[in-house]
Amino acid sequence: MTGLLKPTLVAAMTMVGAGSSYAQDAPKNNGEIRDLKATILDLKGPPSDLNSAISDLSARADGLAAQYSGLSVRQDKQTVRVSMTGDILFDFDKASIRPAAETTLSDIARLIRSISAGTVVIEGHTDSKGTVRYNKDLSLRRAKAVAKWLAAHGADKARLSVKALGDSRPIAPNTLENGADNPKGRALNRRVEFVLPRESQ
Numbered sequence: 001m002t003g004l005l006k007p008t009l010v011a012a013m014t015m016v017g018a019g020s021s022y023a024q025d026a027p028k029n030n031g032e033i034r035d036l037k038a039t040i041l042d043l044k045g046p047p048s049d050l051n052s053a054i055s056d057l058s059a060r061a062d063g064l065a066a067q068y069s070g071l072s073v074r075q076d077k078q079t080v081r082v083s084m085t086g087d088i089l090f091d092f093d094k095a096s097i098r099p100a101a102e103t104t105l106s107d108i109a110r111l112i113r114s115i116s117a118g119t120v121v122i123e124g125h126t127d128s129k130g131t132v133r134y135n136k137d138l139s140l141r142r143a144k145a146v147a148k149w150l151a152a153h154g155a156d157k158a159r160l161s162v163k164a165l166g167d168s169r170p171i172a173p174n175t176l177e178n179g180a181d182n183p184k185g186r187a188l189n190r191r192v193e194f195v196l197p198r199e200s201q
Contacts, residue, residue, distance in 0.1 A: 057196065060111055068104045079195050082108060083171075086126070086142065086190035095141035097149050105149060108194060112155045118197030121161045122147050125193065127186035128167040128174040140164030146192050 058073075061080045065071040070088040074081045089101045097105070112120050124139030124146075143162040151157040167174075172185035 057111075057115065057198065060114070061196070064104075064107055064111065068107075071104065078198055080198065082111070082194040082196065083191050084108070084194070085187060086192060087187055089146065089192055090142060093138070095138065095145045097145055102149075105146070106153060109150050109153045109155050112150065112159075112194070112196070115196060119159055119161050120155070120197070121163055121195040122150075123163045123165055123193040123195060125165050125169060125189060125191045126167050127189040128170070129186070130167075132166060136164050136166035139166045142192060 057080055058075060061073045061075075061082050064082065065073045070085040072083045074083065084101075084104065088104070089097055091098060122143045124141075124143035126135040126139050128135070130138070140162065143164060147157075147160045147162050151160060167189065170185070170189045171191075172188040173182050174186050174189060176182050
């Protein structure tokens with residue numbers, strides 16, 4: 001019996017020894033995995049600060065549009081456009097900013113100040129009522145009024161540019177298919193757009 005137990009005991013001790021060896025190697029292996037992860041991060045690099053800035057601008061613009069009625073956002077590779085309806089900004093046929101619009105404009109001014117470089121273009125747009133010449137003049141006066149307000153509330157005047165587009169770039173039909181007036185479409189076309197440069201440019 002004693003002779004039979006010896007090989008079994010030796011085998012058991014060998015397995016325990018092997019397990020002990022694996023347990024000692026495990027921390028070493030974990031360390032190698034951590035080193036590998038660090039190497040991959042070094043090769044891949046951290047997220048680009050530039051990409052983060054672009055994403056942040058887009059997110060903040062979208063946040064403003066969600067917070068205020070009358071705001072919408074359109075984006076492309078070069079710019080983020082924040083559109084504000086003219087009926088919120090101005091009384092009919094006027095270019096004086098309404099007090100009710102100032103809270104929204106304050107947040108837009110803050111958004112503009114957050115952009116470190118580039119020119120912000122303020123575009124004035126009208127609906128198609130009135131002559132082309134009159135609409136262009138009205139859109140210019142409105143764009144200038146907004147730029148002046150923003151400059152008075154912390155935006156860098158040197159980085160603001162105005163553009164009068166009148167009724168040349170509608171975003172909705174001014175009339176219906178049957179030729180009748182389209183008040184909702186006209187209201188959308190009466191707007192001021194803030195064209196914000198993506199900082200990658």
